[in-house]
C-alpha cells in the first residue's frame with residue numbers, strides 16, 4: 056500500500072522541514088493515500104508525480120528529491136531555501152514544470168538541462184542564482200513555454216548563438232547582471248523582460264550597442280568568464296581566515312624545513328632520555344625499548360612541500376620523543392628535534408602485507424592534502440619493515456581529550472561556540488577530503504581521537520586513510536562503524552566496500568559526542584547512537600545535551616539543529632545520509648545564524664515583502680493544465 060518514494064519524501068522532510076509544516080505526513084504511512092500535503096502519485100505505479108510544497112517555511116536541502124524518478128511537477132515556491140540547488144535535473148527525465156521562485160537558492164544554474172525534453176515551465180526567478188545561463192541548451196528544449204529567470208545574479212551574455220526559441224511564450228531575464236546584445240530570437244519579448252541588466256543593450260531595449268558589445272556578443276555565453284561573484288560577508292571572512300591559516304601553515308613548513316636542515320648540521324648523538332614514575336616517558340623512537348630500526352635498511356624518505364634536506368631518518372629516530380598514545384594503526388610520539396621544534400611521528404604496525412608500491416602511492420596522495428582542517432602529513436619513511444609518518448604537532452591534543460578528559464572539579468567547560476566550531480571544522484576537513492579527487496578518498500576511521508585541535512580551537516582531521524592501509528581495514532571496535540559494514544560482517548558475507556557515506560556516519564557519532572559530552576562507547580543497542588535515537592525530541596534539552604551547555608538557553612535551537620544534522624548522518628541507509636559537503640554547509644548555517652550574520656535571512660525578509668505577483672504566479676492552475 057505504500058510508495059517506493061516514501062523514504063525519499065521522509066528524508067526530504069527531515070532535511071528541509073525544521074519548522075514542522077509537514078508534520079501531518081506522519082499521520083499515515085502512505086504518501087499516495089491523499090493525506091500527505093502536496094503529494095500526488097500515479098495510481099498504478101504509486102510513484103510520486105507531483106510535489107507542490109509552497110509557502111511552507113521549508114529550508115535546508117533538496118537532495119533527497121533526486122530519487123523521485125517519476126516526478127513531473129515540482130514547486131517549492133516561496134519557501135526559505137538558501138543553499139545551491141544540488142539536484143541534477145536529469146534525475147527527473149519526465150519533468151514538465153519546475154518552480155523554485157521566491158527562495159534564496161544560490162549557486163549555478165541547475166545542471167542537466169539538456170535531458171529535459173518534456174519541460175514546459177521553468178521558473179527560477181527571485182533567488183540568488185549566479186553564473187551563466189545555459190541558453191543554448193534551453194533553446195534546444197522543444198516544449199519550453201515559460202522561462203522565468205528574473206531577479207537573480209546571472210552573468211554572461213544571452214548569446215548570439217541562440218537563433219531560435221520556437222515554443223517560448225513567456226520569458227523574463229530582468230534584474231540580473233547580464234551583458235551584451237540581446238539575440239534576435241528574443242526580440243519578441245517586451246523591454247521589461249530585459250531591464251535591470253546594466254550590460255544588456257540593443258533591441259528591444261532603448262540602449263544602442265557599442266562596437267565593443269558586438270565583439271563580446273559573438274562569443275558563446277559559456278565561454279565568457281563570469282563576472283566575479285559578489286562576496287557576502289561570510290565568504291569574505293572565510294577567505295581571510297583561509298588565507299591567514301595558509302600563510303601560517305607556509306611559515307610553519309618553512310620553519311620546520313629550516314630547523315631540520317640546521318639540526319642535521321649541528322646535531323650530536325643525544326642520549327635517550329627516560330623519565331620514570333608518574334611522568335610521561337621520554338625516549339628516542341629508535342631505542343628506549345620500543346624496538347626501533349635504523350635508517351639504512353633500504354628505506355625511502357619522502358618529504359612533501361618541496362622541503363629538501365630531510366634525507367636522514369636517523370635524526371628523527373634518535374631525537375628525544377614522548378609517547379602520545381597507541382592507536383589501532385600504530386604508536387604515536389611527540390618528537391622534539393634538535394632546534395626545539397616539535398613534530399608528531401607515527402610508527403605504523405603491520406602494513407607490510409600490502410604492496411609497498413600501493414602504500415607509497417596512497418601516502419603520496421595523502422601528503423598532497425593541504426587544508427586548514429586537516430593535519431598535514433609532512434613526510435614518510437618506508438623501508439622493508441618500517442613505516443614512519445611525520446605530521447605537524449598540534450599542542451591542544453585530540454578532540455576526545457578536550458571533550459572527555461578532566462571531567463569533574465577544576466575542568467574548564469567547553470562552551471557552545473567552541474563546540475560548534477569543532478563540529479564545523481571537522482566537517483570542513485572531511486568535506487575537503489571527500490571532494491579532493493575523483494578517487495573519492497575516504498578517511499576510514501573518523502573518531503574524536505583522530506580529530507586534533509589546533510591553537511585556535513579549530514578541529515583538524517588526522518590519520519587520514521591509514522586504516523585503509525592495514526590488512527584488515529575495519530577497526531576492531533565498532534563504536535563509530537556504519538551499520539552496513541557491521542551487518543555484512545555478521546552474516547559472514549564479503550565485507551562491503553568502505554564508502555564516503557561510512558565516514559559521514561562516523562562523523563555523526565562524533566557530533567553526538569560534542570553535543571552530549573558522553574564518550575562514544577558500545578555497539579548496537581548499547582551505543583551512544585541508540586541512546587540518543589531513543590530519546591524523544593521534547594526531552595532533548597533535558598536528557599541529551601551536555602550539562603556544560605545548560606547555561607546557553609538562547610542557543611538551544613542551534614543545539615537542536617546540530618543534533619538533527621547528526622541524526623541525518625546516522626541514517627541507517629547510506630543513501631539517506633547527506634554528503635559531507637552538505638553536512639558542512641548545514642553546520643555553517645547553524646553557526647552563522649547563532650552569530651547573527653546569516654545573509655540568507657536578509658534576502659528572505661526582502662522577498663516576503665514583495666507584493667507584485669508575477670505572470671507565473673498561477674502555478675496551481677498551470678499545474679492542473681499540464682498534468
Ligand SMILES: Nc1ncnc2c1ncn2[C@@H]1O[C@H](COP(=O)(O)OP(=O)(O)OP(=O)(O)O)[C@@H](O)[C@H]1O
Pocket residue numbers: 379380381382383384385386387399430446447448449450451452453456500504505507517518
Ligand atoms: N598531530 C598531532 N598533534 C598532537 N597530538 C596528536 C597528534 N596526533 C595524535 N596526537 C595525540 O596522540 C594520541 C594517539 O594518537 P594515535 O593516532 O596513535 O591513536 P588514535 O587517535 O587512538 O587513533 P587510531 O586508533 O586511528 O590509530 C591522540 O589521541 C592524540 O591525543
